[in-house]
Amino acid sequence: xxxxxxxxxxxxxxxxxxxxxxxxxxxxxxxxxxxxxxxxxxxxxxxxxxxxxxxxxxxxxxxxxxxxxxxxxxxxxxxxxxxxxxxxxxxxxxxxxxxxxxxxxxxxxxxxxxxxxxxxxxxxxxxxxxxxxxxxxxxxxxxxxxxxxxxxxxxxxxxxxxxxxxxxxxxxxxxxxxxxxxxxxxxxxxxxxxxxxxxxxxxxxxxxxxxxxxxxxxxxxxxxxxxxxxxxxxxxxxxxxxxxxxxxxxxxxxxxxxxxxxxxxxxxxxxxxxxxxxxxxxxxxxxxxxxxxxxxxxxxxxxxxxxxxxxxxxxxxxxxxxxxxxxxxxxxxxxxxxxxxxxxxxxxxxxxxxxxxxxxxxxxxxxxxxxxxxxxxxxxxxxxxxxxxxxxxxxxxxxxxxxxxxxxxxxxxxxxxxxxxxxxxxxxxxxxxxxxxxxxxxxxxxxxxxxxxxxxxxxxxxxxxxxxxxxxxxxxxxxxxxxxxxxxxxxxxxxxxxxxxxxxxxxxxxxxxxxxxxxxxxxxxxxxxxxxxxxxxxxxxxxxxxxxxxxxxxxxxxxxxxxxxxxxxxxxxxxxxxxxxxxxxxxxxxxxxxxxxxxxxxxxxxxxxxxxxxxxxxxxxxxxxxxxxxxxxxxxxxxxxxxxxxxxxxxxxxxxxxxxxxxxxxxxxxxxxxxxxxxxxxxxxxxxxxxxxxxxxxxxxxxxxxxxxxxxxxxxxxxxxxxxxxxxxxxxxxxxxxxxxxxxxxxxxxxxxxxxxxxxxxxxxxxxxxxxxxxxxxxxxxxxxxxxxxxxxxxxxxxxxxx
Numbered sequence: 001x002x003x004x005x006x007x008x009x010x011x012x013x014x015x016x017x018x019x020x021x022x023x024x025x026x027x028x029x030x031x032x033x034x035x036x037x038x039x040x041x042x043x044x045x046x047x048x049x050x051x052x053x054x055x056x057x058x059x060x061x062x063x064x065x066x067x068x069x070x071x072x073x074x075x076x077x078x079x080x081x082x083x084x085x086x087x088x089x090x091x092x093x094x095x096x097x098x099x100x101x102x103x104x105x106x107x108x109x110x111x112x113x114x115x116x117x118x119x120x121x122x123x124x125x126x127x128x129x130x131x132x133x134x135x136x137x138x139x140x141x142x143x144x145x146x147x148x149x150x151x152x153x154x155x156x157x158x159x160x161x162x163x164x165x166x167x168x169x170x171x172x173x174x175x176x177x178x179x180x181x182x183x184x185x186x187x188x189x190x191x192x193x194x195x196x197x198x199x200x201x202x203x204x205x206x207x208x209x210x211x212x213x214x215x216x217x218x219x220x221x222x223x224x225x226x227x228x229x230x231x232x233x234x235x236x237x238x239x240x241x242x243x244x245x246x247x248x249x250x251x252x253x254x255x256x257x258x259x260x261x262x263x264x265x266x267x268x269x270x271x272x273x274x275x276x277x278x279x280x281x282x283x284x285x286x287x288x289x290x291x292x293x294x295x296x297x298x299x300x301x302x303x304x305x306x307x308x309x310x311x312x313x314x315x316x317x318x319x320x321x322x323x324x325x326x327x328x329x330x331x332x333x334x335x336x337x338x339x340x341x342x343x344x345x346x347x348x349x350x351x352x353x354x355x356x357x358x359x360x361x362x363x364x365x366x367x368x369x370x371x372x373x374x375x376x377x378x379x380x381x382x383x384x385x386x387x388x389x390x391x392x393x394x395x396x397x398x399x400x401x402x403x404x405x406x407x408x409x410x411x412x413x414x415x416x417x418x419x420x421x422x423x424x425x426x427x428x429x430x431x432x433x434x435x436x437x438x439x440x441x442x443x444x445x446x447x448x449x450x451x452x453x454x455x456x457x458x459x460x461x462x463x464x465x466x467x468x469x470x471x472x473x474x475x476x477x478x479x480x481x482x483x484x485x486x487x488x489x490x491x492x493x494x495x496x497x498x499x500x501x502x503x504x505x506x507x508x509x510x511x512x513x514x515x516x517x518x519x520x521x522x523x524x525x526x527x528x529x530x531x532x533x534x535x536x537x538x539x540x541x542x543x544x545x546x547x548x549x550x551x552x553x554x555x556x557x558x559x560x561x562x563x564x565x566x567x568x569x570x571x572x573x574x575x576x577x578x579x580x581x582x583x584x585x586x587x588x589x590x591x592x593x594x595x596x597x598x599x600x601x602x603x604x605x606x607x608x609x610x611x612x613x614x615x616x617x618x619x620x621x622x623x624x625x626x627x628x629x630x631x632x633x634x635x636x637x638x639x640x641x642x643x644x645x646x647x648x649x650x651x652x653x654x655x656x657x658x659x660x661x662x663x664x665x666x667x668x669x670x671x672x673x674x675x676x677x678x679x680x681x682x683x684x685x686x687x688x689x690x691x692x693x694x695x696x697x698x699x700x701x702x703x704x705x706x707x708x709x710x711x712x713x714x715x716x717x718x719x720x721x722x723x724x725x726x727x728x729x730x731x732x733x734x735x736x737x738x739x740x741x742x743x744x745x746x747x748x749x750x751x752x753x754x755x756x757x758x759x760x761x762x763x764x765x766x767x768x769x770x771x772x773x774x775x776x777x778x779x780x781x782x783x784x785x786x787x788x789x790x791x792x793x794x795x796x797x798x799x800x801x802x803x
Contacts, residue, residue, distance in 0.1 A: 004030065004044040012039040019043045122156045123147055129157065133375050134335025136303055139345060161376070165368045167344050171324060171351040174365050178208050181261040183254060185284050186326070187313055188296035190269035193328040193354060195220075197296060198266040199233035201352070203360030205262050211238035213261035217253060218243050219280075220268040230266055233359065247283040254289045265291070272305075272312035281313065292323035294351060299330040303338030310346050324349040327366070330374070331355045337375045443748050444781065446741035451489065452733040453528065453726070456481040460723050461778055464706075464716070471718035475531060478726055479557060482519055482529035486559050489528060493585075493677075494561045495520035497689055498550045499696040503535075503703065512536070515546035516699060516725055517554050518692065522564075522681075525688025526733045527695055530725030531557075533718065555584060566689040570594060570670050573640030579672070587671040587685055590650070594670075597637040597644065605650070605668055610634065614654055622665065622687065626658040633679045636670065648672055651679045653686070694764050695732055701768040702728045705775065728767075731774060735767045749773030752780075 005022055009015035012032065019027050023045045031042045123144050130140040143163055147156060171177065186194045186201075198216065205214045216239055218230050227243045234241035242257075244250045257263050265284070270277050284291045295313050297306055314322060325348045327339055343350055353371070356362035447454040460477060463469045486494045501514040515534040518527050532553050536546045551565060567588040570576075573595075579586070592606030599610070617628035636650040648670055655665040669686055671677075702724035734742055734749075743759060750756065750766070752773040758766065 004042055007041045007043065008035065008038055009041075010038040012041070015039045015041045122151060122153050125153050126156050126160055129376070130160065130337065132335075134303060134337030134339075135341045136338075136345075139341050157376075161372050164340060164344070164372045164375075168340060168368050168371065169343060169347055169349040170366050170368055171349055174351075177351075178205065178262075181213075183263045183265065183287070183289050183291045184323075185265040185267055185291050185293050186296060187267050187280070187284075187293055188269065188328075189271055189298070189309060192269065192296045192298045194269060194296055195229055195233075195266050196357060196359065197326055197328060197352075197354050197363065198230065198264050199237075200354065200360045200363035202233065202237055202239055202264055204363065205264070206237050206239065207360075209261055214239050215257045215260045215263045216241045216266065217250070217257075217263060218266040219245075219250065219283075220266060247286060250283060251286075251288045254287055258289075272309040277312050295322050295325045295348070296328050297325050297339060297342065299327050299333035299336050299339050301338070303335075303341060306338055306342040307345075310342060310348065314346075322348060324351045326350070326352045326354060328354040340371065340375060440748070440780075443741075443745045444777075447734065447745050450734070450737065450739070450741060450745075452737065453481065453485060453730045454734075456485075457723075457727045457730040457774070458778055458781075460726055461775070462782075464719055464723055469719075471722065474719055474722050478529060478531040478722060481726075482531045483559055485528040486519070486521075486561055489521045489523060489526075490561055491523050492561065493522040493564050494528075494559050495522055495525075495564050495566055495685060495688070496551075496554050497566050497692060498547055499693065500546065501696050501700050501703075503700075513546065514699075514703075514721065515550045516696065517550045518695060518725070518729065519559075520566075520688060520692060522685070525684070525691060526736060527692060527729040528733075530699075530722075530729055533721040533725060535718075535721070551584070564673065564685070566685060573638045573645050576638070576645055576672075577640075577643065585671075585673055587669060587673065587682055589686065590668045590670045592668070594668075595639045597639055602639050605636075611652060614652060617656070619658065620655065622655050623691075625664075627655050627664055628658050629683065630654045631679050631683060649675075649679075649682075651682050653683050695728065697764045698728045698732065698767050698771070699725060701764065702771055705768075705772055727771060727774060731767050731771045735762045735770060746770060749777060752776040 005019070007015045007018045007022070009018055015032075015038070016029075019029070019041060023043055027043045027045060029041055029043050033040050126147070127140055127144060130144075131137060143160065146163075147159065151159060184201075186198050188194055195218075202214060202216060214237075216230060216234050218227050218241070220227065227241070231241045242253050244253050254263065267280060267284075270280060281293070284293060293313070295310065297309065301309075310322075310325075325343060327350060330336060330339075330353055333339070342348070350366040350371070353364050353366050354362055355364070456478075460474060460481075463474055463477075496517055496519055498515060498517045501516065503512045503514055513536050515536065516530055517532050517534075519529045519531070520526065521528055532550065534546055534550050534553075554563060554565075562585055565584065565586045567586055570588040570590045571579075571586070590605055592604060594605040595602060596605050596608060597603075598608050612632040612634050614630040614632045617630045620627050620629040622629070630653075632652040634650050634652075635646075636648045638645040638648060649672070651667075651669040651671070653665060653667040653669060654663065656663050667683075667686065669682055671682055673682065703721065706720045706724050731749075734745060749770040750773055753769055753776060755766075755769040755773075
């Protein structure tokens with residue numbers, strides 16, 4: 001006896017109807033899948049006291065020709081077609097889902113990490129060592145992911161130290177810095193030691209080239225005695241000291257000190273959360289002379305605090321990046337690994353290390369090996385605020401060479417227990433969320449039915465974890481999905497664009513270039529698929545080899561409709577000769593310098609006298625604004641050394657603002673497409689190409705999220721690039737969909753990552769947040785599916801085969 005039933009029907013709607021008849025409207029769906037004869041749903045009564053036998057119910061007249069798409073195994077109410085999420089219930093479900101996000105991430109990441117530790121138990125010991133030294137879990141795990149197998153703890157630690165030293169950015173040459181001179185500003189939060197460090201650095205400069213070549217400035221007019229303290233140091237060193245109050249004063253002072261070889265500026269200390277930090281940075285950047293900013297980092301600060309400080313004092317928007325940093329108070333640090341972690345992640349060169357109050361003795365040039373060694377020598381023996389293994393109920397850290405094999409089995413058992421505990425907690429939360437999971441299911445169902453490629457993107461995203469699926473298999477699957485999309489979302493043609501993204505390998509730091517072909521709908525201009533990614537080591541011009549190879553690959557595929565390439569500029573005439581007559585269909589914007597024939601006279605497109613008069617303006621929407629568009633068309637003949645190229649179309653396009661009359665676009669479009677494609681269509685396609693250009697910025701964000709750019713040749717890299725392209729296309733389509741279901745889905749994805757969705761505003765950042773939420777959603781659905789399967793196994797004692 002149990003409280004579950006199994007329903008088999010020709011459609012999921014019919015199966016849900018039978019569930020309601022059997023168990024009532026409050027029944028809970030625990031799993032669903034497609035079978036050879038229809039849809040199968042396993043459901044259970046809401047009240048535990050209802051004792052009904054699990055009787056399979058098969059609907060009459062099951063049609064074998066009916067094909068039912070697999071539904072996600074989600075715990076939901078058997079309410080038939082679920083309505084869109086209401087505002088009140090949406091807040092509830094998103095709040096609950098957001099609260100369990102961290103635990104699900106921990107569970108999924110933990111399972112992968114535990115599997116690695118079972119194969120190599122030294123990895124866990126090294127991880128605890130790095131965390132105990134102050135390194136972040138993200139950097140530690142990223143580094144240990146590349147740890148060679150077969151090492152013991154001592155050799156593994158030596159490898160870790162070597163990797164840290166290799167990635168630690170340092171000042172290359174102090175002699176070059178001193179010889180170059182210039183203006184340096186020491187910045188940082190209050191109490192970090194700017195004035196003392198300024199004096200120490202001034203003493204090193206005086207010993208190099210004398211006091212007359214150096215000047216000191218201070219902008220600290222807030223702290224009592226700040227100027228007096230620096231003046232005393234200056235008097236001892238024989239260096240002039242000046243106080244400045246504002247930007248104008250600073251500009252005048254630096255102008256007066258142009259004869260000085262080096263000027264050091266002691267700035268006022270400001271908390272990293274003080275909004276006026278940006279004003280201080282702007283004042284230094286507008287000082288009339290280049291000011292190199294050195295950020296002082298307190299070694300005794302928490303790692304999160306250091307991270308905030310670096311973010312606050314950067315000026316990436318203004319282009320004036322930090323020149324480097326100086327470590328201060330290293331003699332007070334208990335977990336100095338946070339310092340190294342911060343500068344490695346932000347690629348911030350370390351210039352000097354300050355380890356005390358003595359001037360100038362306690363300022364040293366940063367030494368790579370010494371810094372790394374000091375991190376592991378300075379680990380605190382009384383780390384009250386860093387949980388140890390005893391606090392976490394885990395194994396002792398002392399894994400020596402002789403005991404590693406014996407400890408491996410114990411470690412694996414402990415990790416399995418931890419994973420089971422996390423799984424139980426997750427299942428408990430899922431059961432609590434059973435009331436609200438219906439709204440989650442509604443959003444998922446809406447995205448599945450919304451024709452944005454959601455099902456296909458989910459499928460290939462899950463393929464990332466399947467080592468049995470290679471990149472070639474995945475590419476073939478994406479191509480099949482693309483053909484299916486084209487059949488339902490394109491009218492007469494499929495459009496193709498190709499763009500290049502700059503990538504940097506995470507391990508070697510080498511630069512690579514990714515050429516990505518994206519297919520667009522000729523009906524809406526929305527990206528449909530990105531079935532091919534081409535990686536190269538060198539960038540080229542617009543018509544260089546990577547683009548030609550990408551176009552050649554697309555030409556070889558059969559999409560069921562003619563393919564039209566939307567190009568950045570018109571190809572060379574000799575290349576166009578090889579594409580005639582109509583072997584490759586293309587549309588491009590031409591420059592005024594393009595060589596054409598005017599009757600029998602060779603001239604340029606800009607000087608062509610036989611251009612037609614533009615037609616009557618027609619209302620259009622251009623870049624989200626109301627505009628007026630005027631068109632005209634004329635046949636054109638291109639000239640080249642290899643011969644003339646006729647039978648081309650030239651469409652003149654002028655777009656102006658509807659209200660102000662300001663010209664927004666003035667194009668000359670060239671194409672070899674037949675006249676069956678109107679000039680209006682060609683212009684729309686050109687606008688769509690322009691609107692899709694930010695897609696490649698989103699693709700770079702997706703690649704970073706998937707950590708795809710490891711090293712060319714890595715088995716998983718090409719798969720990640722392909723998945724990133726397809727997921728980006730789906731999220732792009734969702735972001736531009738204006739239907740009500742899409743608004744609710746966007747809000748859910750954004751809030752799954754803790755972001756706030758701004759209705760009606762589509763930016764690369766907002767779509768990237770949705771893309772991150774897409775990954776979280778799949779993890780959540782998988783966790784819900786695992787819980788559903790576990791519930792059936794516990795209730796019936798039967799194993800569940802995923803649908």
